[in-house]
Amino acid sequence: MKIAVMTDSTTSLPQRLIDKYNISVVSLSVTFANGDNYIEGKELNASELYRRMKSEKTLPTTSQPAIGNVIQEYERLRDAGYTDVVGLFLSAGISGTYQAATQAGEMVEGINVHTFDSKLSGMILGGYVIYAAERVEAGLTAEEVMKELLEMREYTGALVVVDDLKNLQKSGRITGAQAFIGSLLKMKPVLEFVDGKILPLDKVRTKKRAIKTIEQGVLDRVKDYDNVTLYVVNGDAKEDGLKLFKHLKENYPDYVINYSEFTPVIATHLGVGSVALGFTNKHIATLANSPEEE
Structure with a gap:
């Protein structure tokens, strides 16, 4: 075999x-409103995607x-x-x-x-x-x-903070969010992957508190695990991602902690300013890194 x-x-x-x-x-792949189509990882990187998302009125689509x-x-x-x-x-x-x-x-x-x-x-x-x-x-x-x-x-998941739900709502990638959206005002949405779907979990007044919410939520979920690997991922929110990564690295030395950025396809749906914290019950030492390596 x-x-x-x-x-x-x-x-x-x-x-x-x-x-x-x-x-x-x-x-x-990612396709922009003018018809430009790019293969992820080969023809389009996240930095270029964010630049165009900020300057264009119509959000790109993915395939x-x-x-x-x-x-x-x-x-x-x-x-x-x-x-x-x-x-x-x-x-x-x-x-x-x-x-x-x-x-x-x-x-x-x-x-x-x-x-x-x-x-x-x-x-x-x-x-x-x-x-x-x-x-x-x-x-x-x-x-x-x-x-x-x-x-x-069964022991793997992720919590996410997004600046707003515009991208997820437009692409249909969030479930059961209509009432949630209506109550947001200027609050930051906290989301969770549940059985493969993105669902609203909470809404918090500031982004700082929202990131603290996903951190505590993940730590609560892994507290009984024998082994832990955490994933800090950001979408054009490098300062927030680095701060969370360094905090976890300093306070949880026994955990494998990985830092990365969303690829263009995922960034298209989560939008600019997103931060995710993922977790699993395996000690995947190969993934231990520092932001400077990636």
């Missing part, structure tokens, strides 16, 4: 880790990988001698990528495709990917890796 690990372009994983574990990546491209990638892996693929993708609750990857796997002969719905996105998905790659290196079968991922998913 020769196992490949595949994911999508929303993971925020640095290229050095993609290369180290020979991870296969299928890309999503999942074309099923034909996913089929080609499976065929490439098969022809390279792989017998199995463990594919990990962003939440099926906010994107059709997982469904496309699953359907493509059913259409390709000669390779066994195992797809995993992370029910999350961004670097938290990246954590799953690195964990899977390390377990493959340790000699587990594809079925064994999938079993561990499903168990891990």
Whole structure:
């Protein structure tokens, strides 16, 4: 059995880790109002996205990988001698990528495709990917890796602060938010991934308090874990992200703490000024980093 690990372009994983574990990546894309279309990670970075989002009236849209491209990638892996693929993708609750990857796997002969719905996105998905790659290196079968991922998913989540819900509301990526939106006024929304969907959790008067809310919420959720990896991710809110990262690093030295920025597709939906704090019950030491490294 020769196992490949595949994911999508929303993971925020640095290229050095993609290369180290020979991870296969299928890309999503971003399209602006004037028709400009860019492949995430290859033709568009987050800085350029934020610049255009601030200057243009119409928000961009995002697209999942074309099923034909996913089929080609499976065929490439098969022809390279792989017998199995463990594919990990962003939440099926906010994107059709997982469904496309699953359907493509059913259409390709000669390779066994195992797809995993992370029910999350961004670097938290990246954590799953690195964990899977390390377990493959340790000699587990594809079925064994999938079993561990499903168990891990029960202890993995994320809380998010956004400046406003405009992007999420427009793209339809937030559930049950109409009454919540109406009561916001100038308050900051706090959101949570629940079973793969983005749901309102709280509303707080200032961004500082909102970030403290997600920090305390995550710490409460992991307090009984034997092992903890945390993910600090920001969308054009580097000062807020760095402050949270450094605070956690200083106060929780036993935790693996990772810092990253949202990729363009995720940033399109969460908007400028977003900060997320993700967590899982595995000690994924490979992901320990400092902002200067990324």
